[in-house]
Amino acid sequence: MDKIRFATVWLAGCSGCHMSFLDLDELLFDLADAVEVVYSPVGSDIKTYPENVDICLVEGAVANEENLELALKVRRNTKFVVSFGDCAVLGNVPTLRNVLHGPDPVLRRCYVELSDYGGQIPNAPGIVPKLLDKVQPLHYYIDVDLYLPGCPPSADRIRDAIFPLLRGEKPVMEGREMLKFG
Numbered sequence: 671m672d673k674i675r676f677a678t679v680w681l682a683g684c685s686g687c688h689m690s691f692l693d694l695d696e697l698l699f700d701l702a703d704a705v706e707v708v709y710s711p712v713g714s715d716i717k718t719y720p721e722n723v724d725i726c727l728v729e730g731a732v733a734n735e736e737n738l739e740l741a742l743k744v745r746r747n748t749k750f751v752v753s754f755g756d757c758a759v760l761g762n763v764p765t766l767r768n769v770l771h772g773p774d775p776v777l778r779r780c781y782v783e784l785s786d787y788g789g790q791i792p793n794a795p796g797i798v799p800k801l802l803d804k805v806q807p808l809h810y811y812i813d814v815d816l817y818l819p820g821c822p823p824s825a826d827r828i829r830d831a832i833f834p835l836l837r838g839e840k841p842v843m844e845g846r847e848m849l850k851f852g
């Protein structure tokens with residue numbers, strides 16, 4: 671039987687959601703039996719998001735042009751997209767910069783005003799992705815099939831959301847254990 675083509679993606683997040691995913695510990699062996707990891711920042715060096723992905727966990731908000739391009743590609747190439755963690759679901763920490771009304775004040779503050787000397791805003795087209803005007807949660811740009819909140823979601827919550835999906839069942843996202851933010 672073909673394995674489930676499984677991916678995880680890291681947009682504007684701290685990688686804490688991925689760390690929690692790794693806290694599945696020995697269940698990662700069960701996961702490895704059931705899936706083929708076709709793209710992930712952990713345990714894979716595949717650079718291009720592939721076609722025909724069955725399930726993808728997307729960590730992080732959409733903050734720059736690279737995030738947006740990847741999010742759109744994920745949606746085009748994936749049957750079931752999971753908005754993974756509070757940054758993806760709500761925007762969370764990365765959206766704090768939205769109160770400064772655009773990327774320019776943020777870049778100026780970080781790279782010029784707080785610089786010891788000779789500060790300058792990085793400008794490397796094609797290398798440093800351009801920031802979007804506002805950071806947005808994932809569903810602002812693409813349809814998602816499941817919201818998995820938490821900062822980060824606990825390993826137990828990840829288990830209870832993901833393993834039903836591997837069996838072709840919809841997880842029961844109810845109650846504090848599955849839905850509490852933070």
Ligand code: SF4
Nearest residue numbers: 683684686756757821
């Ligand atoms: S939801 Fe929390 S743990 Fe996950 S990427 Fe955002 S800040 Fe990090």
